[in-house]
Amino acid sequence: MAIETEFAELRPPADITRATAARRKGPSLYLIAIYGILVIAAFIALVPFLYVISTSFKDTISLFQYPPEWIPSEPTLDNFRGLLADYPFVRWMLNSFVVASAVTIVKVVIDSMAGYAFAKMTFPGKDALFLVVLMTLMVPFAATLIPLFIIVRDLNLTNTYAGLILPALASPIGIFMMRQFIETLPTDLENAARLDGCSEFQIFRRVILPLIRPGLVVLGVFTFMTQWTSYLWPLVIGTKTEMFTLTVGVQSLRSLFTVNWGILSAGAVLSMLPLVLVFLFLQRYFIAGSIAGALKE
Amino acid sequence: MGQVDLIQVSKRYGTAEAVSAVNLAIADHEFIVLLGPSGCGKSTLLKMIAGLEDVSDGEIYIDGNLVNYARPADRNVAMVFQNYALYPHMTVFDNIAFPLKMTGVAKSETDQRVRQAAGALGLETLLDRRPEQLSGGQRQRVALGRAIVREPSVFLMDEPLSNLDAQLRVQTREELLRLHARLQRTTIYVTHDQIEAMTMGHRIVVMRGGVVQQVGPPQQVYDEPANTFVAAFLGSPRINLHAGRLDQGGSGATFVANGTAILLPPRLAELARAATTEAALGVRPENIHVLLDPAATDGASNALPATVSLVEPVGSDLYVTATTGDLSWTARAEPRLPVTPGQTIGLRLDLQRAHLFGESGRNLALAG
Ligand SMILES: Nc1ncnc2c1ncn2[C@@H]1O[C@H](COP(=O)(O)OP(=O)(O)OP(=O)(O)O)[C@@H](O)[C@H]1O
Ligand SMILES: [Mg+2]
Numbered sequence: 066m067a068i069e070t071e072f073a074e075l076r077p078p079a080d081i082t083r084a085t086a087a088r089r090k091g092p093s094l095y096l097i098a099i100y101g102i103l104v105i106a107a108f109i110a111l112v113p114f115l116y117v118i119s120t121s122f123k124d125t126i127s128l129f130q131y132p133p134e135w136i137p138s139e140p141t142l143d144n145f146r147g148l149l150a151d152y153p154f155v156r157w158m159l160n161s162f163v164v165a166s167a168v169t170i171v172k173v174v175i176d177s178m179a180g181y182a183f184a185k186m187t188f189p190g191k192d193a194l195f196l197v198v199l200m201t202l203m204v205p206f207a208a209t210l211i212p213l214f215i216i217v218r219d220l221n222l223t224n225t226y227a228g229l230i231l232p233a234l235a236s237p238i239g240i241f242m243m244r245q246f247i248e249t250l251p252t253d254l255e256n257a258a259r260l261d262g263c264s265e266f267q268i269f270r271r272v273i274l275p276l277i278r279p280g281l282v283v284l285g286v287f288t289f290m291t292q293w294t295s296y297l298w299p300l301v302i303g304t305k306t307e308m309f310t311l312t313v314g315v316q317s318l319r320s321l322f323t324v325n326w327g328i329l330s331a332g333a334v335l336s337m338l339p340l341v342l343v344f345l346f347l348q349r350y351f352i353a354g355s356i357a358g359a360l361k362e
Numbered sequence: 363m364g365q366v367d368l369i370q371v372s373k374r375y376g377t378a379e380a381v382s383a384v385n386l387a388i389a390d391h392e393f394i395v396l397l398g399p400s401g402c403g404k405s406t407l408l409k410m411i412a413g414l415e416d417v418s419d420g421e422i423y424i425d426g427n428l429v430n431y432a433r434p435a436d437r438n439v440a441m442v443f444q445n446y447a448l449y450p451h452m453t454v455f456d457n458i459a460f461p462l463k464m465t466g467v468a469k470s471e472t473d474q475r476v477r478q479a480a481g482a483l484g485l486e487t488l489l490d491r492r493p494e495q496l497s498g499g500q501r502q503r504v505a506l507g508r509a510i511v512r513e514p515s516v517f518l519m520d521e522p523l524s525n526l527d528a529q530l531r532v533q534t535r536e537e538l539l540r541l542h543a544r545l546q547r548t549t550i551y552v553t554h555d556q557i558e559a560m561t562m563g564h565r566i567v568v569m570r571g572g573v574v575q576q577v578g579p580p581q582q583v584y585d586e587p588a589n590t591f592v593a594a595f596l597g598s599p600r601i602n603l604h605a606g607r608l609d610q611g612g613s614g615a616t617f618v619a620n621g622t623a624i625l626l627p628p629r630l631a632e633l634a635r636a637a638t639t640e641a642a643l644g645v646r647p648e649n650i651h652v653l654l655d656p657a658a659t660d661g662a663s664n665a666l667p668a669t670v671s672l673v674e675p676v677g678s679d680l681y682v683t684a685t686t687g688d689l690s691w692t693a694r695a696e697p698r699l700p701v702t703p704g705q706t707i708g709l710r711l712d713l714q715r716a717h718l719f720g721e722s723g724r725n726l727a728l729a730g
Binding site: 067068069070072074075251253254256257258259260261262263267272275276 | 399401402409413435443450451460461464590594595600640719
């Protein structure tokens with residue numbers, strides 16, 4: 066064999082300026098088209114909401130007017146008054162709030178810890194375990210609904226908060242989300258913390274957790290929203306009117322033969338309100354970056 | 363305090379060996395530089411010393427204590443990471459104070475030590491800022507501050523200057539050296555920059571593919587490279603290295619490569635006798651003299667007529683690349699020498715300072 070005089074690893078790296086040059090293109094027709102489609106889609110999504118809001122302010126007569134009015138000529142609060150006077154609407158809202166908050170808080174804690182373990186720790190069977198977690202993602206809820214109901218019934222948890230909350234805690238999507246989020250954090254941050262004297266839990270608590278705050282908020286809002294709008298499970302597990310959640314309660318407003326659309330719409334509007342508020346308050350977290358400055362450019 | 367001994371230290375990732383059987387004794391106060399191209403295992407070795415990577419094989423001693431199983435925080439080492447790894451959600455003060463806080467140092471003492479470290483690094487006015495509000499050089503100093511505030515017995519630095527621009531790099535290099543002179547702490551410094559290695563290290567360790575190629579003071583490693591890799595890695599422009607064969611002819615030993623025959627001086631001829639016929643000749647650019655008159659090479663056995671192919675003025679020097687047959691040579695010449703591409707010149711090789719490498723690239727002068 067000839068003596069080595071050329072060394073692949075000593076050659077200068079391939080030209081990297083090309084990649085940056087290719088990226089430098091102004092906003093294009095493509096972008097304009099995308100925004101156009103988004104605007105149209107947003108409008109289509111908004112129409113039903115606007116109509117429900119409009120309906121909730123109509124009296125029984127103008128409700129069935131044709132053509133329908135977008136802005137009621139004589140707006141009334143009768144629907145809201147009726148809803149609060151004749152139905153345990155406040156209780157339903159409280160139920161929804163308790164369930165959604167509890168699930169959100171517990172899930173954010175559990176999922177971020179599990180996500181950290183899957184993203185950054187090494188332990189035997191980690192990949193296999195993660196695969197199992199992922200696989201549960203692929204089981205449709207309809208398939209587990211009946212067995213789950215039997216378990217919860219046998220535990221005497223029907224018509225309880227525990228029965229509403231506990232099953233919702235075991236969902237892998239949050240673990241998956243947090244794992245993806247935490248994986249993007251540079252490992253050297255943990256290494257630095259390790260050298261600085263942190264235990265594994267302290268690394269999680271003092272370094273990881275503050276840095277994934279945007280992720281936690283996204284997960285929290287996402288979970289809260291899912292719980293707030295969840296219908297099937299609360300319907301199955303709650304038989305007493307006072308243990309209804311909002312979704313089940315509002316749905317129960319339609320009696321067997323008649324539907325009071327005005328009251329139903331008022332219920333729907335009041336149910337949406339908290340979600341809209343949550344979004345407005347936490348919006349900035351969806352956009353904010355968290356690790357700027359940790360790494361050099 | 364601050365002595366580090368590595369005995370047969372290896373690291374495997376699956377079947378790939380990132381670090382192979384490294385033996386190294388690092389003295390207290392020493393500034394040692396791990397040097398090698400990207401992916402050669404420098405960072406891995408450093409992380410093993412820090413305790414951030416498990417050791418696959420071998421033993422690591424710090425001050426005579428086996429630390430293979432000690433927690434990173436218990437090894438009395440501090441590390442400056444390549445990306446600085448500052449905690450983005452903390453202020454500069456909190457970043458520097460963090461290791462003290464985690465080890466339970468009292469608040470008043472923490473305060474005083476952080477301010478002292480910040481003062482030494484010129485960070486006093488930046489203590490309330492967050493990392494994202496700092497320049498690259500300032501971040502680098504914060505990372506340094508977080509390391510020195512612990513007063514460790516060993517500093518580990520993984521390419522701490524690689525993210526700074528050229529001017530700042532030179533400046534920070536000097537600051538690091540001053541810091542080392544003041545603190546007198548053992549420093550293990552990783553870089554792939556040969557200038558940093560040459561200027562900063564008491565000794566340098568050249569690595570390739572996880573294997574240590576050579577250990578020694580910078581000038582010695584430069585003057586007596588252990589093999590072709592070390593010869594090629596150190597020095598800019600690169601050493602002229604040509605593979606060829608040795609001929610023990612009647613007029614003395616010659617080195618033949620691509621039809622060019624070069625008569626070897628007695629020192630190299632002596633080495634050639636002990637070698638197989640395969641060899642490589644290495645001549646550094648500063649040991650090649652450009653003769654404007656190619657006729658001047660007549661008669662001289664170590665002078666070659668050549669055609670200029672490239673002229674690179676760098677201000678202080680002129681790098682002239684010229685070819686003899688198929689062999690290309692780069693010479694470091696006087697800055698304002700009137701040569702242009704295509705011109706025929708003479709090259710005189712100063713073979714007294716040349717290197718002859720034998721099988722597997724080993725420097726024959728260091729054989730044994
Ligand atoms: N976690 C890992 N898993 C598998 N292989 C790894 C891992 N970390 C490093 N390696 C491999 O080990 C080798 C040495 O890597 P290392 O980071 O020590 O190189 P380096 O000398 O520091 O390079 P650079 O100058 O680019 O930082 C490389 O081939 C790398 O691909
Ligand atoms: Mg490295």
